Amino acid sequence: MKQSPLITLDELDIGQSGLVCSLPHKAELKRRLMALGMIAGTRITAVNKSPCGDPTAYFFRGALIALRRKDAKNITVAVSGIQ
Amino acid sequence: MLDKCVNGKYDILLAGNPNVGKSTVFNALTRSNRHTGNWSGKTVDAAQGSCRFNSCEFILTDIPGTYSQTAVSPDEEVAGKHILYDRGDCIVIVVDGTSLERNLNLVLRISESTNKAVLCVNMMDEARKKKIYIDTDELSLQLGMPVVPVSARSKKGLDELMQAVYDVVTGKRKCFTIKHRYDEDIEKAAQGIEAELNGRDDKRALSLMLLDRQERKSLSEHFGICSTDELKSAFENADALTERYNDISDRINECTVKECERIYKLCVSLGNENYRQNDRKIDKILTSGKTGIPIMLLLFMLIFYITMVGANYPSEWLKSLFDIIEVWLRELFVKYGADSFWTGLIIDGMYGTLASVISVMLPPMAIFFPLFTLLEDLGYLPRVAFNLDGFFCKAGTNGKQALTMMMGFGCNACGVTGCRIIGAERERKLAVLTNNFSPCNGRFPTMIALISTFIVGSVPQPFRSFCGAGILVGVIALSIILSLLVTKLFSVIMTKSNAESFILELPPYRKPQIVKTLVRSLFDKTAKVLARAVIVAIPAGALIWLLANISIGGSSLIESFTSVLEPFAGVIGLDGVILAAFILGFPANEIVFPIALMIYSSSGSMTDYESLSELHNILISNGWTIITAICALIFTVMHFPCSTTCITIYKETKNLKWTILSVIVPTLCGIICCMIVNLLGQIFA
Known part of the structure; x- marks a missing residue:
């Protein structure tokens, strides 16, 4: 197994899941995501891309949440190499 | 007990x-x-x-x-x-x-x-x-x-x-709060503040909130000048603490999330880990790249199709019912020797307008609205926002505008109020401004009548409603494109603010309670339309009749009014009557078309119509062409909001300029589009 590489959330492939490493710096966005239960260590899965390619629906803490690419770019995720 | x-x-x-x-x-x-x-x-x-x-x-x-x-x-x-x-x-x-x-x-x-x-x-x-x-x-x-x-x-x-x-x-059961779920630094900081808040019941919660910069800000706004010395020093203390532990509010949130995780694991067990599989499958069809948008268009077409086909029958039943009542009313008036003024005012004016609002406008509204509610209960609306967000993103605005736009199809005033879900003020104002581009329930019947009589009138039946629904979807697509263009234009003009991030929850699909929803929203809508018809249509009918029957200098007031509008109406492909109807229909969109019919019939060329197909004859005999119908259709989608919506816009924005702008922008778009259609029509004719 390869070492866990750090990628940004928008790079997560559909169906792939990872652990959140860091949240965005923008205070408001961070606050919202935390209220939804996203903290470092939360498991997150990319579920579906919208027909236009953006936003993408992510699954975490039992709910499906759509995020735009520009916001997802500011979230880093650790993925476990090739499964 | x-x-x-x-x-x-x-x-x-x-x-x-x-x-x-x-x-x-x-x-x-x-x-x-x-x-x-x-x-x-x-x-x-x-x-x-x-x-x-x-x-x-x-x-x-x-x-x-x-x-x-x-x-x-x-x-x-x-x-x-x-x-x-x-x-x-x-x-x-x-x-x-x-x-x-x-x-x-x-x-x-x-x-x-x-x-x-x-x-x-x-x-x-x-x-x-x-x-x-x-x-x-x-x-x-x-x-x-x-x-x-x-x-x-x-x-x-x-x-x-x-x-x-x-x-x-009643105090029979007391709640208690379990403390100590935060880390040491937080507990220490909180206790320091708590000490200064002695005597308050909510001191722990308050001190934790004070440790969060943003919550502190809103708290200080709330407490304002009435704050006591203790509060003031608590605020100062918290200020200093947040300076020292820069990330303390994040850590509070993190601890809360972890605590949730712990409690959740303790109290919830899953018998089937894959209970979301079905939702995923449905989402794959409804929101994926290939099928998402076509299915969305088809769904809306289906709804319009059902509305068009379904509305015909009740429309005709209501019409014949109203005719019977009218005959009976006239006999009654004759019996009691009412003069022609009162007969005209009450039967031709008030009753006639009321009858046409109910028979022409009510059935499509009462069918469309419940179907739309079904989609809403299913959980499809956020998926529409999800599908369309790409376009809204390009227009420089929030994807939630798609949601408020969808609400606008029900009622623009509701859509405008719904804009509260958008956080950033700039984007909320844009959503308010463009909401009127979604034709509301009160405008659908007019559009349906115009499309089915004029545009697809020559197509043979089972296909007619189908084509009609397609054209209606096309018109709505046009209005959405225009609202996106307007949004884009304004978002370029307006200073860029800190654009709010787009976070949209896609809820699990829920099986709607079909019968209950249909019945309830049917009655709900019918009651509302009837109430509005009584409040707005009756006075409007009386007013129109008076305008048509009071003459100064040889022509009636309504004739003078429409002839003043005629030159301008001509430029945008309409005629004076329909433009007058739009203006007089400002209180409610439902009465625009009935008013136009009323003015046409009061000018004497034709007095009654039996069904939708005869509308065609009335309009043709008043000089309508296909271009007039298309322009009227466009102007129905794009003109000033109704009075209720205008008031709501002012209430929501507290900004008179913005309210006026919300009136001007769609009207201007409508005028420009109609002019283009009219010009093209003249070239090709």
Whole structure:
């Protein structure tokens, strides 16, 4: 197994899941995501891309949440190499 | 029950995350009829209702859903203010049993600040179906408050809920808060502030909130100048502490989330880990790249098709019913010797307009609206926003505008109020400005009548309604494109603000209660349209009749009015009459078309029509061409909002300039489009 590489959330492939490493710096966005239960260590899965390619629906803490690419770019995720 | 509470009157607040069914619980308890839907942000204002239990009166307040106590958008501000400062005698925190973990976050934060709370775990029927088992006893122990499983939709567990509320407000049952779930630094900091807040019940919650910069800001706004010395020094202390531990508010949130995780694992077990598979499969079809948008268009076409086909029959029945009544009324008037003025004013003016509003406009509205509500209950609306967000992103605005746009199809005033779900002011204002581009329910019947008589009139029947629905979808697509262009234009002109991030929850699909929804929204809509018809159509009918029958200098007032408008109307492909109808129809869009018919018939060329197909003849004999019909169609979609919407825009924006702009922009777009169509028509004719 390869070492866990750090990628940004928008790079997560559909169906792939990872652990959140860091949240965005923008205070408001961070606050919202935390209220939804996203903290470092939360498991997150990319579920579906919208027909236009953006936003993408992510699954975490039992709910499906759509995020735009520009916001997802500011979230880093650790993925476990090739499964 | 022995202990009666005489004069017992308690205020109860219903709080919780968005889309957990607060309004459904509220409706079930108070027998009210608040609109509900399966998406976050359906409820944007507070409402009150009352119910009786154990001979006490409970005043319930239903508020918009929120993910946290700190507001990001105006609807959450309503919620946050209530949760923090206006809790009443007991707060009922409603959570969704199928996504408990996320919901617990707010529960924990609220439980810190009050010891009068009840947790209502809603949607238990759904949770059971998905094999999600919740240990409510353990949950109650962990949270220190009564926990009641409820299925509000099927009205199960409501008595138990009220019993728990009763026990809490009467002091029979005390809630307790379990402390020490934060790390050492936080506890130390909080205790330091708590010491200065001695004597306050909510000192722990308050001190934790003070440690958060943004919450401190809103608290200081609330306490304002009335703050005591203790409060002031607590604020200063908190200020210093947040300087020292820069990330302390994040750490508080992190600890809360971890605590939620712990409690969730302790209290919930899943019998079927893959209970979301079905939703995923449906999402693959409804929101994927290849099928998402075509299916969306087809769905809307289907709804319009059903509306067009279905509306014909009741329309004709109503028409013949009104004709019978009219004959009877006329006989009555003759019998009692009413003169021609009163006969004309009441029968031709008031009754005629009322009859045509009800027979032509009501059936399509009463069919379209319930179908739309079904989609809403299913959870499809957020998916539409998800599908369309790419376009809204390119237009420089928030994807939630798609949601408010969809609400606009029901009613523009509701759509404008719905814009409260958008946090950033700039984007909210843009959504308000462009909401009128979605043709509301009151405009659909006019569009349907124009399309089915003029544009597809020559197509043979089963295909006619089908083509009509297609054209209607096309017109709506055009209006959406234009609203996006306008949004883009304004977002370029307006100074760029800190654009709000787009976070949209896609709720689980829920099987709508089809019969109940259809019947209820059918009656609801019918009652509303009838009420509006009586309030608006009758006076309007009287006014038009008077205008048509009072003449100065040889021509009636209405003739003078329409002839003044005629030159300009000609330029944009309309005629003076229909333009006059648009202007006189300002109070309500439903009466525009009936007014036009009324003016045509009062000018004497034709007095009555039997069905939609005869509308064609009336209009043709008044010089309408296909170009007139297309221009009228475009102008129906794009003209000034109705009076109710204008008032709502002013209320929501508190900005007269913006209200005026919201009138000018769609009208200007309509005029330009009509001019182009008219010009093209003249070239090709």
